[in-house]
Amino acid sequence: MYEIVAFYLFSALTIGLFLITVLSKNVLYAMTSLAAGMVLISGFFFILGADFLGVVQLIVYVGAIMALYSFAMMFFDATRDIKEKNTNNTLVFLLGGLSALVLVLMFAAPIYSDTIVALYPMTEGVGNAQDVGMVLFTKYLIPFEVAAVMLLVAMIAGIILAGKKMDESLTEDMSADDEIMIVKDDK
Amino acid sequence: MIGLSHYLIVSAILFSIGLVGVLRRRNLLMLFFATEVMLNAVNIAFAAISHYYNDLTGQMFAFFIIAIAASEVAVGLGILIVLYKKYGSLDLDDLASMRG
């Protein structure tokens, strides 16, 4: 019973929060509602028994990614409202609504097959974290390592792009047109 | 009882909200937020399928999606900062320089 209550509550809240994220003019509101939505999504994971995934969601999204966004926002003028030209609102909502409608129809219709067989079935009597670890470090070891390398690359890239000479531009001159000339001159 | 389709429908709605955001926003930072929404919507679908089919593969994918999202944010924010420094704006209308 409480699962049903939790599901509907979380659903309503996430939808509302994400709508704020998408529609709000204020970056701060948007980010805050996004962070809150992430927390609620981890709630979904807990309901579904994916404890470990929920925890990762909390740590990585709410902890790391949101922190990154907050830091990044410091570079931009976050308090000011964002002025955007929304020329084609009808089209946007039509497309979004249509995709939602089609997806919902597809998922609601009983067209997915019953013949799907579990590839790595969950082990009975073992906690989710332990179970995930077993699969992750045996069957998915190579993708896991690759993902690690990818994160490292992303970290270095982020540092170089954003961190180096924070007070200057990456290119000495601000005008894009002269860049190539200067590079040539240096040689 | 909550079935798989409930989760999938929620996931679809969240995905569409993200899509609306992607289409509607002109600010690059807001576009990033919308992308996160879409990624999370997909994660819900994966976790739900994983649960209802009693299979861990879905969760594995969700993990990797989270990893990719993290890398994307790191690199993407770096690029945003460079762009902002260069043009003083993150509005796509201002950044359009390749009109055909």
Place this chain on the structure above:
Amino acid sequence: MENLVYVALFAPFVGSLFASLFGMSERKMFVGYVASALLATAFAASATLAYNLFTTGEVIHVTMMDWISAGDISIPFGFVIDQISVTMMVVVSFVSTIVHIYAIGYMDHDKSFNRFFSYLSAFVFSMMVLVMSDNFAGLFIGWEGVGVCSWLLVGFWYHKPDQAREDNPSISPSWAANEAFIMNRIADLGMLVGIFIIYWNTGSLQYDEVFAQIPYLSDTILTTAAIALFIGAMGKSAQFPLHTWLTDAMEGPTPVSALIHAATMVTAGVFLVIRANPLFAETPEVSFFIASLGTFVAFYAASMALVERDLKRIIAYSTLSQLGYMFAAAGLGAYWIALFHLAAHAFFKALLFLGGGNVMHAMHDELDLFKMGDLRKKMRGTWIYMTIASIALAGLPPLAGFWSKDAIIETAFNEHTYILWIMLVITAGMTAFYSFRQIFLSFHGEDRHTALGFHPHEMYKFVLVAMSPLAVLAIITGWFMGAYKGFIYQLGEGVQYEMSEHTHHLATYLGLIVIFFAVSGIVIAYLKYARTGEKAWKRNEEVEQGFFYKLLKNQYYVPKFYEEFITKPYAMISEVFWTKIDLKIVDATVDNIAKFFYSTGDKTRAMQTGNLSNYLNWMAFGGVLLLVIAAISAMIG
């Protein structure tokens, strides 16, 4: 022996390839020497084969390789050396050798000397393939090969401009070459149909296998196949109504006229009829038609030659006429006589043409007989040769033409086809008249050329020497008729032909009648054209305005008819198709497709705004579209 077959076949080919190496470069004498030497080799090989066949009587079959084998079709690239093909091989290689040597002298001022030899040798190679092949497919390849070479050689001086038909009936070398090629194309279609019919009904193209099956085929099939094959022969041998190309082909260099349009290629049609004699023997109606058409063409061509002023065209008409004789013999069943006349004709006609070439060379390409006269003092050697050839052509004993032609006329009598016989006898008289008219107008009578500023000179010595074997053969070939008869009778019953007892008794009288007609033709020609002084020949405008003169002069208006009723309507239809169908439908379709893509590109260019947001919109649009399609197909499926 097998190697000799390949030598005879491929020596000309090697010569052609060798000459083509220097095709674009300046005149090199050794190209002519090498090509001639290789031709002489081919002749030696052919002669050895002929001698071998004569002594042993063994027919040689050679299969070089499997050529086409797909499913049930199996056509080997094979050659047969029997009495028929070896006769052709000897004639072809012999005349070609002499013509090659002759061409070294004749073409010595031409800047395309090397190219000429590569074409000429290629022609000989194709002709060898044609006569040696042991199946219809190989024959057809050679058939087309000689057609292409003829086209190349007639149009050898392709740079000459077009002239009005009144000034030059052949218009231009390129025009004549195209005419020859297109007319042959029409006929070759018939030939191809014939080959298909044969293959369809017998499942083979090998002569032996096809002829072995003839008794089992119905009359309709045999007749159709014979007619179709004969249409091909009509084109190649320039029989009415496909004859106009031969006289126009005289636009080519004279060695070409001598080799291709007198001695060898044009006789290919006769060769085909002789080669396929088991087929034609079974279809008497077709054979009789061949004989009638041959007789008609003999008469028809001779009548046109009576008034012609152009030296080479007269010889071309006489070729046409003699081909008619050959077809008459072949149609009446006297295949070996036709073949013998073919060989004899090849010798004396090549000699006549080469002599004509000497005159042309001396007169700086002037061919009008009315502008010559009394050339014999300046060109004694040529005069002797041409007189010998003309006597042979006119059919006076003991020269070559008499024996073979007399045999043909005798055959017509023997078969009780008296109308054909009468026409052939009259034609013999006409032949004597026009050939001596030509001799007297050019070599005798009043000197007309000096006043016009011509200073003729004799041809090179080596050319005259090279021509001497032809002259000798033009004289003596007929003496070996009996021996040749024995030789070809080895082949079997198909080619054997004997006169009846009755004819045999009358043979002397029949021969005398022919000789009488020939001699009277010569005498009339002498009285009219050869005399000097008071009675010298003068142009008579009144005669030239006469109806018959004009009719003959304009070749019975046949070329005119073709032009008015075939060429021009065809050009009009083509014009209509071009402007109406091609430009308005075909081209327009293609253009519109291009324009459509161009305009779509132009319109969709607007999508490329450079704004990421717009791109995302489009992407989402596409994604939703795909989703909808997936949903719909899932519902339907």
